[in-house]
Amino acid sequence: MAILVTGGAGYIGSHTVLALHEAGEAVVVLDNLATGFAAFVPEGVPLVTGDVADEALVERTIDTHGIDAIIHFAGSVVVPDSLADPLGYYRNNTMAARNLIAVAVRRGIDRFIFSSTAAVYGNPEHMPVREDAPTRPLSPYGTSKLMTEIMLHDTARAHGLHYVVLRYFNVAGADPKARVGLATAGATHLLKVAVEAALGRREAIEVFGTDYPTPDGSCIRDFIHVSDLAEAHRAALVYLRGGGHSATLNCGYGRGYSVLETIAAVRRVSGRDFTVRHVGRREGDIMTMIADNALMRATLDFTPRYDDLDAIVAHALAWEDRLAREPDLLTHQGGPA
Numbered sequence: 001m002a003i004l005v006t007g008g009a010g011y012i013g014s015h016t017v018l019a020l021h022e023a024g025e026a027v028v029v030l031d032n033l034a035t036g037f038a039a040f041v042p043e044g045v046p047l048v049t050g051d052v053a054d055e056a057l058v059e060r061t062i063d064t065h066g067i068d069a070i071i072h073f074a075g076s077v078v079v080p081d082s083l084a085d086p087l088g089y090y091r092n093n094t095m096a097a098r099n100l101i102a103v104a105v106r107r108g109i110d111r112f113i114f115s116s117t118a119a120v121y122g123n124p125e126h127m128p129v130r131e132d133a134p135t136r137p138l139s140p141y142g143t144s145k146l147m148t149e150i151m152l153h154d155t156a157r158a159h160g161l162h163y164v165v166l167r168y169f170n171v172a173g174a175d176p177k178a179r180v181g182l183a184t185a186g187a188t189h190l191l192k193v194a195v196e197a198a199l200g201r202r203e204a205i206e207v208f209g210t211d212y213p214t215p216d217g218s219c220i221r222d223f224i225h226v227s228d229l230a231e232a233h234r235a236a237l238v239y240l241r242g243g244g245h246s247a248t249l250n251c252g253y254g255r256g257y258s259v260l261e262t263i264a265a266v267r268r269v270s271g272r273d274f275t276v277r278h279v280g281r282r283e284g285d286i287m288t289m290i291a292d293n294a295l296m297r298a299t300l301d302f303t304p305r306y307d308d309l310d311a312i313v314a315h316a317l318a319w320e321d322r323l324a325r326e327p328d329l330l331t332h333q334g335g336p337a
Contacts, residue, residue: 003068005071006052006073010040011226012230015230040183059107076089083283089144097148113165116167118291131167167250167291170289172189172225172312178321195317204276214258220288225306256288
């Protein structure tokens with residue numbers, strides 16, 4: 001039997017595929033390569049190029065490879081883009097997830113892990129935020145993810161599906177061995193942008209708002225290393241295989257760093273200065289987001305290894321250095337399914 005990983009050639013998906021593959025799991029990747037890279041799929045892992053919303057393709061893939069679990073990453077993830085194109089986000093995230101869940105039900109797949117987001121909380125009233133906090137998304141991105149969570153809950157009740165929803169906080173860094181990392185052109189991730197500015201690949205980094213009621217006026221984020229997040233997915237799969245009940249879990253370290261503190265960390269670790277521009281607040285941005293991760297720690301057999309902002313920055317810098325040294329790194333087309 002095998003695990004289907006949708007979006008497995010993208011940033012978080014590729015790290016999870018790597019973790020599963022190294023653990024000896026049989027993995028199949030489904031990705032349309034709109035923002036992913038075939039080069040990120042390990043040798044020996046089948047890559048099916050196509051759209052997760054294509055039910056016929058998903059059914060063929062499940063039947064061909066004997067899929068018995070699904071980890072769903074595929075989707076659109078940029079908050080400002082979702083404000084400009086809400087219908088596109090509901091198509092790519094919510095409608096595509098609905099089609100994927102429908103195929104899972106038809107094919108009797110009862111283990112499903114979903115890539116969600118802390119954006120479902122909006123601006124929480126209490127911090128750190130628990131999983132039972134009110135969900136009030138500020139963007140179509142957050143709403144599209146919350147709608148999928150609701151579909152999973154309702155489908156589980158009707159059809160016996162067992163799922164784990166992982167609500168990510170701010171994912172950052174890269175594989176410690178620099179095998180994969182964030183390579184999407186024009187990425188908007190704070191740490192990625194800061195690292196590119198430190199390396200001279202961006203003219204400057206913009207800080208959207210320095211007048212928030214926080215210690216330094218900038219937004220506060222709870223970063224989690226992408227490789228730790230990948231291991232959390234593997235732990236969630238083990239949990240479901242062991243008969244675990246459906247669960248919704250926060251994925252963060254439970255500590256916050258402001259935007260300005262994060263920029264200072266990039267300067268410190270890289271040893272380079274760069275231009276920082278203070279601009280107005282950006283619509284859809286959340287002021288403070290810190291995870292209460294007690295439920296995740298109690299539910300999953302998972303211990304983070306990279307809970308250190310400087311380590312996250314160092315791994316991101318090493319990945320960017322590899323991209324600069326190997327300009328053809330992302331052009332490998334991968335093997336057929």
